[in-house]
Each structure stands twice: as structure tokens, then as C-alpha cells.
Amino acid sequence: MRITNVESIVLQYDMDEPLGYAQGYYHQRTAHLVRIDTDEGLSGIGEIFGAGNVAFANQAIVRHVLAPLLTGRNPLDVNAIWHDLYNHLRDHGQKGMPIASISGLDIALWDILGKSTGLPLYQLLGGKCRDDYVAYGYGMMFQKRDDLxxxxxxxxxRIVEMGFRxxxxxxxxxxxxxxxLATAVQLAAGSGIKLMADANHAYxxxxxxxIGNALRDLGFYWFEExxxxxxxxxYxxxxxxxxxxxxxxxxxxWTRFGHxxxxxxxxxxxLQPEVAATGGISEFMKILSMAHAFGTPVIPHVxxxxxxxxxxxxxLAVIPDLPGGLHQFEPMLEYDTTPNLFHSQLLVEPLNIIEQxxxxxxxxxxxxxxxxGIELDEDFVAHHRVA
Ligand SMILES: [Mg+2]
Incomplete structure (x- = not known):
């Protein structure tokens, strides 16, 4: 099997209301997808982390630097390809956009590997360590109003009423x-709900x-960035x-070296590696093993x-128990509950997280x-594609 084409697809639409975090406001939703085609008719889908105009810069890296290196290669050489791409870009960026771009392509190669063997990704990665796991509801972003x-x-x-714990x-x-704000959320969420706060490196x-002392007094579970x-x-x-x-x-x-x-x-x-930024599935698994060797749990950023x-x-299914036991620490799936068409309409069969x-x-x-295990709704993709 040979790679015949690498396609970078940037989707974008204007949000009804801007939503913010400690570094700024989002006015648009952006998703940067990649599709790798092969001469046997199989295609793999990946995604590259990077909102807004960052997606267009990553698209240039994919189109002009990485795609020519992939064309003609056997897509099943996932690990070998990762190291070839990384070695090619090392002198030009060991963190940031070059690595994010490699990440999305690595994800698409794993998707091809799964489709060519008929196996779901979790099976390729060694099998499920748990059948199901908690999803946590992400929300409560900045809004331009006084009564926040x-x-x-x-x-x-609202998120608790949806069933999130x-x-x-x-x-x-x-x-x-x-x-x-943390006090207001703690009172509203009620007892028995895990709470996390994310400062996006504001301090x-x-x-x-x-602030951490206040969060600790309120019983928060973690303080992020x-x-x-x-x-x-x-740190x-x-x-x-x-x-x-x-x-x-x-x-x-970024990568095993940064983590x-x-x-x-x-x-x-x-530890919260982002699979679509830190080097893809191949690198995520290496970071996971290294973290566990330090006794540090991994809960992916999403x-x-x-x-x-x-x-x-x-x-989330393949992260091993750390260290193992009857009442085990469990990683959780981060799920953004704010309005997002890329959650509700992008796939032919939605993931139905809220329903689950x-x-x-x-x-x-x-x-x-x-x-x-997903299929893109090509009409939706065509309608929202901007580059
Ligand atoms: Mg965060």
C-alpha cells in the first residue's frame, strides 16, 4: 500500500457568542482536519491542534513540507514515518506548529492501520484497560458580561443536569x-461533583x-496550567x-523530550498531553509510558x-491502571459542552457523548x-471548508 495524497482541510464558522479564556476570546470555531489517501482506496483521518489563523500556518507546513515526504510511502510504517518527519523538522522547530502538524498526520496513519486490519484503534494500542470511563464537562468560559x-x-x-459528575x-x-467564580461554581454544582479550574498560564x-489556596479550601480536584x-x-x-x-x-x-x-x-x-499537538498517537503512547514510570497519572487534554x-x-480506554487496585484512579475524558457544530454535525454518526x-x-x-471509528459528513465539510 502506498500514500497517494495528503489533504489539509480547514473548517471554520462564526460563533453566535464569543467565548474566552485567560489568553483571549474565540469568535470563530476552527477545525483543521487531514486526510491521507492510499492506492488501495483506504483513507485515514486526523486532526491538527491549533485554533484560528494558526490552522492556516499549519496547513502550509502540511502542504509544503510534510506531504511531499509522505507521498509514495507505505502508510503502515507509522513509527518509521514519525521519526523521519521529526528528524526532517528538528532543526526548524522541536515544539509548536511543526510538531502539531506531524501529530495530525500520525493520527491519520493510525486510522489507516486500523482500517487495513479491521481493528479499532484501542485494539491496535494493546486493548482496553477499561470498558468505560468518566467524561468531565468543560464549560464556564469567559463571557463579556458583568454577572459572570x-x-x-x-x-x-446545566452541566450537572446533563449527567456529568x-x-x-x-x-x-x-x-x-x-x-x-470558583465559590459560585462549587455552590451551584452541589456535593459529590469533581471540580477543576484552568488558568491557561495566566499567573x-x-x-x-x-488562588490555589482558595481552590484547595473549596475542595477543587486540580488546578490546571x-x-x-x-x-x-x-511549577x-x-x-x-x-x-x-x-x-x-x-x-x-511537546514530544517525549518536553514532557x-x-x-x-x-x-x-x-500530566495532560494533547495528542493532536504533542506528536500524535505514536508519541502520546511513549509519553504515557514515561509518565507512568514516574508514577504520574495521565489525563489527556482534549x-x-x-x-x-x-x-x-x-x-482513555488503553491508559493502564496506575498503579492498579480495586478502587482505581481513573483517567477522564475532557468534553467541551459549549455550543459547537464540530461536535454535533461533523460526523455521519455522532459520538453521542451527552446521551452516553x-x-x-x-x-x-x-x-x-x-x-x-468515525466517518466525516462530506456535505458538512464542504459547507464549512475555508481552506
Ligand atoms: Mg487547559
Whole structure:
């Protein structure tokens, strides 16, 4: 089997209402998909992390740098191809957009491997360590309104009513406001609900420790990206100061080499690699093994279309227990509950996360069909394609 074509597909549409986080507001939804075609009629689908105009820059990397390296190769040489692509780009970027671009292509190659063998991705990766797992409801993003406490509280209630047993909110508005928002969400969510807060590296270590103390007092489960990802020493300082509150990060880290720094420098309690940015499925599995060798749990970062969510649903199934036991720590699936056509309309058969959550006590199962197990709605793709 040979690769005959590599297609980069950027989808975009205007959102009804902008939604924000500590670094800015989204006015548009963007999804950057890739499709790799072969001479045997099989095609693989992948997705590249990177919102807004970043997607167009990644598209140029795919089209001009990576696609020519893939054409003519055997798509089943997944690991060999990964290292060839990485070695080709190493001198031009060991983090960021080059690695994200490799990630999406690696995902598409795994999809071809699954389709060519008739096996779902979780089976290719060694089989399910769990049949189902908790999905946590992501929401409570910044909105341009003064009564954010009330809207956060209403949204927390709505997500709990959907059946989610764990929630994540955005913070990053300063110590006093974050404390007020976290208190509003904690009261609205009620007892028995896991709560997480994500600052998207908005703070200095000193500020992060102040907010972390408030989150710890409110019983939050983790504090995500408190400080800038480059500051490994700062992460260690924050983590030591906030003993009893788990520090989570990793979405802004790249490859086994970057994640090695988070682990050896004792930066995090929970590692959150993003499969569509950090190097794809091949690299995610290596990072997972390395993290477990340090005794550090992995809970994937998820921010993308239903293509990427499907990939993560397989990954959640194959993450081994750490360390193993009757009442086991479980990784969770991050699921964005804000309005998103790339969740509701992109696939011929939707993943039905909300329906599964509602019917199964907050738990979901991975797709069962070969590869990633999804099929794009080509009419939807054509309608929303911008590049
Ligand atoms: Mg985050």
C-alpha cells in the first residue's frame, strides 16, 4: 500500500457568542482536519491542534513540507514515518506548529492501520484497560458580561443536569474574582461533583499560590496550567506550596523530550498531553509510558472536533491502571459542552457523548469500528471548508 495524497482541510464558522479564556476570546470555531489517501482506496483521518489563523500556518507546513515526504510511502510504517518527519523538522522547530502538524498526520496513519486490519484503534494500542470511563464537562468560559458568577453558576447546574459528575471552569481574572467564580461554581454544582479550574498560564507563581489556596479550601480536584509552561522551576515551587491540591499541565508541552522536563523537574501531579499537538498517537503512547514510570497519572487534554474526541476516547480506554487496585484512579475524558457544530454535525454518526453521559451515570465508551471509528459528513465539510 502506498500514500497517494495528503489533504489539509480547514473548517471554520462564526460563533453566535464569543467565548474566552485567560489568553483571549474565540469568535470563530476552527477545525483543521487531514486526510491521507492510499492506492488501495483506504483513507485515514486526523486532526491538527491549533485554533484560528494558526490552522492556516499549519496547513502550509502540511502542504509544503510534510506531504511531499509522505507521498509514495507505505502508510503502515507509522513509527518509521514519525521519526523521519521529526528528524526532517528538528532543526526548524522541536515544539509548536511543526510538531502539531506531524501529530495530525500520525493520527491519520493510525486510522489507516486500523482500517487495513479491521481493528479499532484501542485494539491496535494493546486493548482496553477499561470498558468505560468518566467524561468531565468543560464549560464556564469567559463571557463579556458583568454577572459572570451567575452565568457560571447556571452553566454548572446545566452541566450537572446533563449527567456529568465532574466539571471544569476557566479562571484567570485575578485572585479575588477567581475565588468568587470558583465559590459560585462549587455552590451551584452541589456535593459529590469533581471540580477543576484552568488558568491557561495566566499567573506568576506567587499569584498562583494565592488562588490555589482558595481552590484547595473549596475542595477543587486540580488546578490546571497555573503559570507559564516555560517556567519549570516555578511549577515545582507552586506544586510544593500547594500540597493537597493537584497541579495539572502538559497541553503546551511537546514530544517525549518536553514532557521529560515536566516529569524530571517534578512540575505536575497530573500530566495532560494533547495528542493532536504533542506528536500524535505514536508519541502520546511513549509519553504515557514515561509518565507512568514516574508514577504520574495521565489525563489527556482534549480540545478539538469530534475527530479528536474519538481519538481520545480510544486513548482513555488503553491508559493502564496506575498503579492498579480495586478502587482505581481513573483517567477522564475532557468534553467541551459549549455550543459547537464540530461536535454535533461533523460526523455521519455522532459520538453521542451527552446521551452516553446521561444514560450511563456520567460514563462513556470508545467507538468500536475500525481505526478511529468515525466517518466525516462530506456535505458538512464542504459547507464549512475555508481552506
Ligand atoms: Mg487547559
Amino acid at each position: 458568577e451567575e452565568s457560571y453558576a447556571a452553566e454548572a447546574r 465532574a466539571l471544569k471552569m476557566k479562571i484567570g481574572m485575578g485572585v479575588a474574582r477567581d475565588t468568587s 506568576s507563581p506567587g499569584e498562583a499560590i494565592s 497555573p503559570i507559564m509552561p516555560e517556567d519549570y522551576q516555578g 515545582r515551587t507552586v506544586r510544593r506550596a500547594l500540597a493537597g491540591l493537584q497541579i495539572a499541565a502538559g497541553e503546551a508541552e 521529560r522536563e515536566l516529569l524530571t523537574r517534578e512540575c505536575v501531579d497530573i 480540545w478539538g472536533s469530534d475527530v479528536l474526541i474519538a481519538v481520545d476516547m480510544h486513548l 453521559v446521561n444514560a450511563n451515570g456520567g460514563r462513556v465508551r470508545p467507538p468500536e469500528r475500525p481505526g478511529i
